[in-house]
Amino acid sequence: xxxxxxxxxxxxxxxxxxxxxxxxxxxxxxxxxxxxxxxxxxxxxxxxxxxxxxxxxxxxxxxxxxxxxxxxxxxxxxxxxxxxxxxxxxxxxxxxxxxxxxxxxxxxxxxxxxxxxxxxxxxxxxxxxxxxxxxxxxxxxxxxxxxxxxxxxxxxxxxxxxxxxxxxxxxxxxxxxxxxxxxxxxxxxxxxxxxxxxxxxxxxxxxxxxxxxxxxxxxxxxxxxxxxxxxxxxxxxxxxxxxxxxxxxxxxxxxxxxxxxxxxxxxxxxxxxxxxxxxxxxxxxxxxxxxxxxxxxxxxxxxxxxxxxxxx
Amino acid sequence: xxxxxxxxxxxxxxxxxxxxxxxxxxxxxxxxxxxxxxxxxxxxxxxxxxxxxxxxxxxxxxxxxxxxxxxxxxxxxxxxx
Amino acid sequence: xxxxxxxxxxxxxxxxxxxxxxxxxxxxxxxxxxxxxxxxxxxxxxxxxxxxxxxxxxxxxxxxxxxxxxxxxxxxxxxxxxxxxxxxxxxxxxxxxxxxxxxxxxxxxxxxxxxxxxxxxxxxxxxxxxxxxxxxxxxxxxxxxxxxxxxxxxxxxxxxxxxxxxxxxxxxxxxxxxxxxxxxxxxxxxxxxxxxxxxxxxxxxxxxxxxxxxxxxxxxxxxxxxxxxxxxxxxxxxxxxxxxxxxxxxxxxxxxxxxxxxxxxxxxxxxxxxxxxxxxxxxxxxxxxxxxxxxxxxxxxxxxxxxxxxxxxxxxxxxxxxxxxxxxxxxxxxxxxxxxxxxxxxxxxxxxxxxxxxxxxxxxxxxxxxxxxxxxxxxxxxxxxxxxxxxxxxxxxxxxxxxxxx
Numbered sequence: 001x002x003x004x005x006x007x008x009x010x011x012x013x014x015x016x017x018x019x020x021x022x023x024x025x026x027x028x029x030x031x032x033x034x035x036x037x038x039x040x041x042x043x044x045x046x047x048x049x050x051x052x053x054x055x056x057x058x059x060x061x062x063x064x065x066x067x068x069x070x071x072x073x074x075x076x077x078x079x080x081x082x083x084x085x086x087x088x089x090x091x092x093x094x095x096x097x098x099x100x101x102x103x104x105x106x107x108x109x110x111x112x113x114x115x116x117x118x119x120x121x122x123x124x125x126x127x128x129x130x131x132x133x134x135x136x137x138x139x140x141x142x143x144x145x146x147x148x149x150x151x152x153x154x155x156x157x158x159x160x161x162x163x164x165x166x167x168x169x170x171x172x173x174x175x176x177x178x179x180x181x182x183x184x185x186x187x188x189x190x191x192x193x194x195x196x197x198x199x200x201x202x203x204x205x206x207x208x209x210x211x212x213x214x215x216x217x218x219x220x221x222x223x224x225x226x227x228x229x230x231x232x233x234x235x236x237x238x239x240x241x242x243x244x245x246x247x248x249x250x251x252x253x254x255x256x257x258x259x260x261x262x263x264x265x266x267x268x269x270x271x272x273x274x275x276x277x278x279x280x281x282x283x284x285x286x287x288x289x290x291x292x293x294x295x296x297x298x299x300x301x302x303x304x305x306x307x308x309x310x311x312x
Numbered sequence: 313x314x315x316x317x318x319x320x321x322x323x324x325x326x327x328x329x330x331x332x333x334x335x336x337x338x339x340x341x342x343x344x345x346x347x348x349x350x351x352x353x354x355x356x357x358x359x360x361x362x363x364x365x366x367x368x369x370x371x372x373x374x375x376x377x378x379x380x381x382x383x384x385x386x387x388x389x390x391x392x393x
Numbered sequence: 394x395x396x397x398x399x400x401x402x403x404x405x406x407x408x409x410x411x412x413x414x415x416x417x418x419x420x421x422x423x424x425x426x427x428x429x430x431x432x433x434x435x436x437x438x439x440x441x442x443x444x445x446x447x448x449x450x451x452x453x454x455x456x457x458x459x460x461x462x463x464x465x466x467x468x469x470x471x472x473x474x475x476x477x478x479x480x481x482x483x484x485x486x487x488x489x490x491x492x493x494x495x496x497x498x499x500x501x502x503x504x505x506x507x508x509x510x511x512x513x514x515x516x517x518x519x520x521x522x523x524x525x526x527x528x529x530x531x532x533x534x535x536x537x538x539x540x541x542x543x544x545x546x547x548x549x550x551x552x553x554x555x556x557x558x559x560x561x562x563x564x565x566x567x568x569x570x571x572x573x574x575x576x577x578x579x580x581x582x583x584x585x586x587x588x589x590x591x592x593x594x595x596x597x598x599x600x601x602x603x604x605x606x607x608x609x610x611x612x613x614x615x616x617x618x619x620x621x622x623x624x625x626x627x628x629x630x631x632x633x634x635x636x637x638x639x640x641x642x643x644x645x646x647x648x649x650x651x652x653x654x655x656x657x658x659x660x661x662x663x664x665x666x667x668x669x670x671x672x673x674x675x676x677x678x679x680x681x682x683x684x685x686x687x688x689x690x691x692x693x694x695x696x697x698x699x700x701x702x703x704x705x706x707x708x709x710x711x712x713x714x715x716x717x718x719x720x721x722x723x724x725x726x727x728x729x730x731x732x733x734x735x736x737x738x739x740x741x742x743x744x745x746x747x748x749x750x751x752x753x754x755x756x757x758x759x760x761x762x763x764x765x766x767x768x769x770x771x772x773x774x775x776x777x778x779x780x781x782x783x784x785x786x787x788x789x790x791x792x793x794x795x796x797x798x799x
Contacts, residue, residue: 105608142724163669168671222502288681363698
């Protein structure tokens, strides 16, 4: 199995008539995902690659005739909060927010409402998620043939703050024969709907997933949260980490912002060096190079289970 | 005949459609990177945009067969129908 | 967006938090007038977005309006940490009985704002939290529900057991600060010190506000009303020509995004790299293998040929840059062939041989076959996903050092 997605997973695209949304709709359909409707206010009656467009989420659900599992939201920042609220209040359980540059308060409000209603948000500022061979939700991996090339079904769960690096890492896992169970582009902002620690229980419960790879950057406290979760839950699912942006620890770079909006060094607490130490102290190896990831995963798998015990 | 070779891309518009007002407006509309301009009913090629061509072939489809040709100067091949 | 002290003062005042009478002055004459209006001894403070004002002589005390004018004229000419002041703040020398600390800031882990209050203000709050944790009250706020006063009261009551008039007077101030943080999208709303004066009243003596950049647009009207000049310089450092030029190229065309920075970089290898995470990874990979990047860059969102070309030209114009490394993590939106056209065109326009100038081109993904053909024509080798990011970075470092070495 994969996490969050399955063969029958249905979703809509909010903002479906936008340029990027048209592309990702096409990509998802080509991959075999069930895109069952789209929403752009004022554009009811149109079609995007054969997908019907509605004015409201409620209309899309009514047209579908049964509940819809998910929504990919790709509308301008000023309208994103309302679109996500609309999805949540119409009973949609998994919402991928692609939009970037959304003010933090809006994100925090979406996340709080999702918590109150039992929904989950992935993102914002992310490319979505993919269960190789099962379902692709969002622009992750690009066109269906490119996504198929980089993501083969396998045993490793991937969580990454960078959308592009999700594909780069998955491609190395694919090339090494390990493959990917589910890859989640979690988003690069300071506040996101689903952190490493919040997704870990799902991977833990998934029997396809034998190991986890995380990609991280300076800024935020998500690694500390992951480490705490691991010890509290007593989880032994092996994790391998990669930390980008070590150069930002240099004195002359202090106070500058690079990469994602959330990648702002606010002091020693958030430095790359300290994050690496924190992860390594918790038994999570941090590799220096992306191309070392498959080897480190294989070492972890060999340690975690004697030969033959963990085959797929 | 309107014809322009930039560094990577060349565009050839056949004389038979270059003065056609309908074609001029259609080419201007379909090209996502504004390579064509409708100059008072005549097809005009916008020099600085030629190398921005994304090889979408919308202009080729919009014109009658063989009347618009997109040349890939870097490998000597042509896109046309 | 960071605010100058006088702007923060106005924002706090606007939110109904009491402040002392004060004046913002851009000339010595204005400072004298403000000091006269305030009456009594005053403090003249340089308005710069940098620390260490006191040490640098940017804060001076005046007994008379004439003295205030003289000090202001000096301070207005004084550069501090590479920044010229935008004016001076004229404050009364307040009769302070006790100093407190109040702040509201984001707790990213809880995904909620957190209120902080301490009865030990005026000093470094991190030190207080470490040495006297029982003197720091904390409390989270909902993002959705109204902010009630009692939440602020609970936080204050937890700070060293504050009670009595101190508690009842500070409560509305912390609650107002919490509403201000939400209403104005502040990443940090801090009053330090919050002072109790000899008459028992509370005033915000110094406030520090930072508004989230993404939210500045929706507060433009109210910021203008308060008198915030949005075009004033607020960067931590002066942008370089390279940074300014890259930004201008990016702003001129809506297709895709390019960014370039060179503050803190001194090197000979020009980087034309992307995207967000890829750029961080590649910059590390170059440095870890002994390379010296001349800059940092990010390409993303499928930029036009002109934009990629613009970035590559700006990198090549930098002093000492003979070669560029063009590298990205696997792309699915940005097109390999478009970036290839951009960097080749940049070399040609600057009269450089692409085969010599491009140390490595490693961008796997969308339209890579087409990209490889373009590069091939100009003698540049194309590296696909078979070459790792680390290996590509290493190859670039080797070529630069091989070329520059003995």
